[in-house]
Amino acid sequence: MIRSVNFQRPQNRFVTHLQTSDLRKHYVMGTSVVRALDGVSMTVEQGEFLGLLGTSGSGKSTLLNLLGGLDHATSGTLRIFDQDLAKMSRAELSMHRRKNVGIIFQSFNLISTMTATDNVALSMMFAGIPRAEREREASRLLESMGLGGRQKHRPKELSGGEQQRVAISRALANKPALLLADEPTGNLDSKTSKEIMDLLKALNERDGKTIILVTHDAALAHKYSHRIITLMDGTVVSDAKAADAQA
Ligand SMILES: Nc1ncnc2c1ncn2[C@@H]1O[C@H](COP(=O)(O)OP(=O)(O)O)[C@@H](O)[C@H]1O
Numbered sequence: 001m002i003r004s005v006n007f008q009r010p011q012n013r014f015v016t017h018l019q020t021s022d023l024r025k026h027y028v029m030g031t032s033v034v035r036a037l038d039g040v041s042m043t044v045e046q047g048e049f050l051g052l053l054g055t056s057g058s059g060k061s062t063l064l065n066l067l068g069g070l071d072h073a074t075s076g077t078l079r080i081f082d083q084d085l086a087k088m089s090r091a092e093l094s095m096h097r098r099k100n101v102g103i104i105f106q107s108f109n110l111i112s113t114m115t116a117t118d119n120v121a122l123s124m125m126f127a128g129i130p131r132a133e134r135e136r137e138a139s140r141l142l143e144s145m146g147l148g149g150r151q152k153h154r155p156k157e158l159s160g161g162e163q164q165r166v167a168i169s170r171a172l173a174n175k176p177a178l179l180l181a182d183e184p185t186g187n188l189d190s191k192t193s194k195e196i197m198d199l200l201k202a203l204n205e206r207d208g209k210t211i212i213l214v215t216h217d218a219a220l221a222h223k224y225s226h227r228i229i230t231l232m233d234g235t236v237v238s239d240a241k242a243a244d245a246q247a
């Protein structure tokens, strides 16, 4: 059996979840260099809901991809708890990606030929969990997302909101402490967007997940985040408490 993580949000002290220092990601394109990230220093506390704002091309996805171990930085440091991602090999990065983070994308990125259950169960395969247990846990997660009756459906037989809830179930499968969401409601109508955002809020408040929400929607970021970091041309131009932050 997979045991659930009984994480308690620290009451009186902050625990740093991740920290970047002078983080850069440069892409060499022929004779020119795209400075997608150009010296980002930031800290995120455990249990925080951080909004990452910025116009298109400001470097939001690049930063999220580095945090998620999908790519290596050009320079700078990136620590998640006590691990330095800059020093990791590709294999170690992919282990980090499977164990420590769950990533949710705008376009859901589900495998179209697989059922909802199999999409979720697949991500547990690498953790060496036996098949029957993977399927049981996938069912439990889908049910907790209100998808009890949709387990054998393939992505094209699901609405956008349902597909995103499958993707969230998949992101939660290995019980990561950190959830990264890249424009998770970008393809959804406003009612469904609110449902998905409320789910993320519950995962933050009830389960203590640290959440980094990438969006270009300032109102959405202010409504759900505790703090907002704004990027422009690959650098941080502001880092402030969200206008609507309750705590
Ligand atoms: N793989 C890549 N190769 C070259 N340039 C890239 C690549 N990925 C992103 N970029 C460039 O880096 C900049 C930041 O992109 P991105 O992080 O996707 O921005 P955002 O998510 O804020 O819209 C953009 O100018 C983009 O064109």
Ligand SMILES: [Mg+2]
Pocket: 060, 061, 062
């Ligand atoms: Mg992007």
